[in-house]
Amino acid sequence: MTSRGEASSETDALADKEPGRAGVRLVKQSMLYTLGIAATRFANLLLLPFYLRTLSKEDYGALGVLEQLVQMMVIITMAGGMETLVKIGSDLYEKPEDQLRLVSTMTTWMLLSGAVVGVLGSLLWPWAGQLLGGIRLWPLGVCALFTVAASSAFQSLSAHLQVRGEVRKHTLFQALRTAVNVAIGVPLLLLTDWGLMALLLATCLSYWICAGALATQMPKGLRLSIDPALLKRVLRYGVPLLPHIAAAYIFQSLDKFMLAGSSEHGLEVAGVYSVGSRIASGAMMLGLGMQRAWLPFFFKQAKQGDAQSWERVRHLSFWSMAGMATCVAGLSLTAPEVVALITPGGYGTAAAVTSVLCLGTLYRTGAQTAGAVVLSNESAAYRIWLASLPAALVNIALNIWWIPRWGALGACWATSVAMALNMLFTVMMGRAVRKVPFRYGAIGALLLTVTLIVALAEHAPLLVRLALCAVVPLLAVAFDWSFARAEVGKLLARRRALS
Structure with missing residues (x-):
């Protein structure tokens, strides 16, 4: 009789030999990890109105x-x-x-x-x-x-x-x-x-x-x-990984610490920022869930190193980022209504904070996806802090400049700019370590689209914003239509075979 761990290992090995099953398994693991994180995030969101009134x-x-x-x-x-x-x-x-x-x-x-x-x-x-x-x-x-x-x-x-x-x-x-x-x-x-x-x-x-x-x-x-x-x-x-792993926490921590210590703003404005970051954690939970499944998956594919493994990495990294971009766009576009539903009066700025921090989370997910390339090489992993430290210094400078002018909104834009720089530096370092066939052009187009949506659509009518929610998933399907059609066909065929 085999143990559960041995059975799991046999299933993993079988999945590694079948591209379709590897993709389904990665998605399932991402969703299960996301579900665990969602339990925390949704509990906090459901109780947020109670906390804010208490x-x-x-x-x-x-x-x-x-x-x-x-x-x-x-x-x-x-x-x-x-x-x-x-x-x-x-x-x-x-x-x-x-x-x-x-x-x-x-x-x-x-x-x-x-x-x-x-x-x-x-x-x-x-x-x-x-x-x-x-x-x-x-x-x-x-x-x-x-x-x-x-x-x-x-x-x-x-x-x-x-x-x-x-x-x-x-x-x-x-x-x-x-x-x-x-x-x-x-x-x-x-x-x-x-x-x-x-x-x-x-x-x-x-x-x-x-x-x-x-x-x-x-x-x-x-x-x-x-x-x-x-x-x-x-x-x-x-x-050596500390600056890279802690980058997202460093950036938001700097925001909150500098807002709390500011003579013009203090803990009250830090409270508004905290509400926005709590709601934006809806996007963060998906990013964390993806990351927990992505790292073991990438390490295993990199260890195998054959053409089939890299083809899986190419397509699944794109669809992971596309799913994250869709979530971020949807939450950003509906942030005013979500904030109004959850919070009492006086938290209006939290809607803009939510949208911008969601965008920063998307950049951070891109950095983590590319960072797996560096982390898979122990000698290169020692230097990954070089991708995070410059971005942290930029974040400090922008906070000093923007917090006195725009308060919580300036702080969250400083974080998103720093996360974008962190992503770019990590991508460059990853390409220097190993030429992984990520779909950089298609992923970059999705990131640019979401950035424009967050920056320009904040004051658009609700119906327009709801229509814009469909832009990112439609772009993703257009960029990788053949793979999407083939995978859907495999899933339908497998379901028919089981029935």
């Missing part, structure tokens, strides 16, 4: 600032995030015992480094808190710092499921973490006067509870221990 703009701004701070510290703690663990785990795919040692090592490292980061953060808080709009260390800062180690451990354990292809279990635990968060946070918000502290405490506890539950689902042999050789390998690969 918390002040200043409180919601502080929540957004602290969330960004935790995300940044988690990436530092994880030495490059889940991408590092997926790459090293994929290299050890044929050695389950080494994979388990990797999970044990990194989970232990996350807990220890999370504790160190928390202590250092508390020592720096008297200075940093003033730069973040005066957020106090106790109790808000302490709760945020305790969340860092828990979130890092949870993501480390989740990465093992991602490498093994256990997508359903990965999605289940993402949804479970959200359910626990809501089950704790909403009653605390309703029954106490803790306000913002209730939400932070719920987030912290949900990560600790679900990290413990996920640890019980790991194969036998998981324990708190560190393998020095594996840890050195992870750190050597992951530390």
Whole structure:
């Protein structure tokens, strides 16, 4: 009798030999990963009207600032995030015992480094808190710092499921973490006067509870221990990736931190920005879901390196970007109505913020798609920070220039411009590493179309904006009509055969 992991490996091998099945599998995995992220995003969106009527703009701004701070510290703690663990785990795919040692090592490292980061953060808080709009260390800062180690451990354990292809279990635990968060946070918000502290405490506890539950689902042999050789390998690969992996978080964190610390704007305007970024996370969840499926897929195709593998990469990368562009265009064009439906009065600027941040997410997805080429080569991966650091410096300069003039809208345009530069730099670096047959011209045309839609269609009548939603998918079909027709034909034939 074969185990579930062995059966999954056999299915993967079969899918790799059939282009149609590989494409369907990639789409299914992307959708399942997206579903797990959507559980978190949609729960936040559904509860957003309740939060905005319970918390002040200043409180919601502080929540957004602290969330960004935790995300940044988690990436530092994880030495490059889940991408590092997926790459090293994929290299050890044929050695389950080494994979388990990797999970044990990194989970232990996350807990220890999370504790160190928390202590250092508390020592720096008297200075940093003033730069973040005066957020106090106790109790808000302490709760945020305790969340860092828990979130890092949870993501480390989740990465093992991602490498093994256990997508359903990965999605289940993402949804479970959200359910626990809501089950704790909403009653605390309703029954106490803790306000913002209730939400932070719920987030912290949900990560600790679900990290413990996920640890019980790991194969036998998981324990708190560190393998020095594996840890050195992870750190050597992951530390140079930090600027690249954290680019999107760095850009939005800079926006929120600089808005919160601005004497002209402060936490209230940061709260408006946070609402826009929360709604724009609808596009981000699709990008993250695609990325979680794309990296293992690309690493496997690059390892095979035959003409059939590169043909799959050529078409599926295009359709992944086309799907993302369609989502971004749709959410951007309907942002005014979505914001009006969710928020109380006083958040009108959040609609424009949503549209522009959605555009930035599209650029970021392009950078991640091209970045897989660099990440697949360990010697080149050490230099990928060169694609992100210049964009971050441009973001800082634009924030200094634009925030005093345009507030939250200036901040989000600074982020989108920086993400576009990050994408261009990553593409150039990827082409220097390996000539992958991406459809650069067709993808570039889709990106330009969405950019024009976001920049020019904001004040168009609703019917015009709804009609424009069809432009991107129609362009995508026109660019790759033969492949789309062939794949639809295969799916219909397979369905007829099954029936």
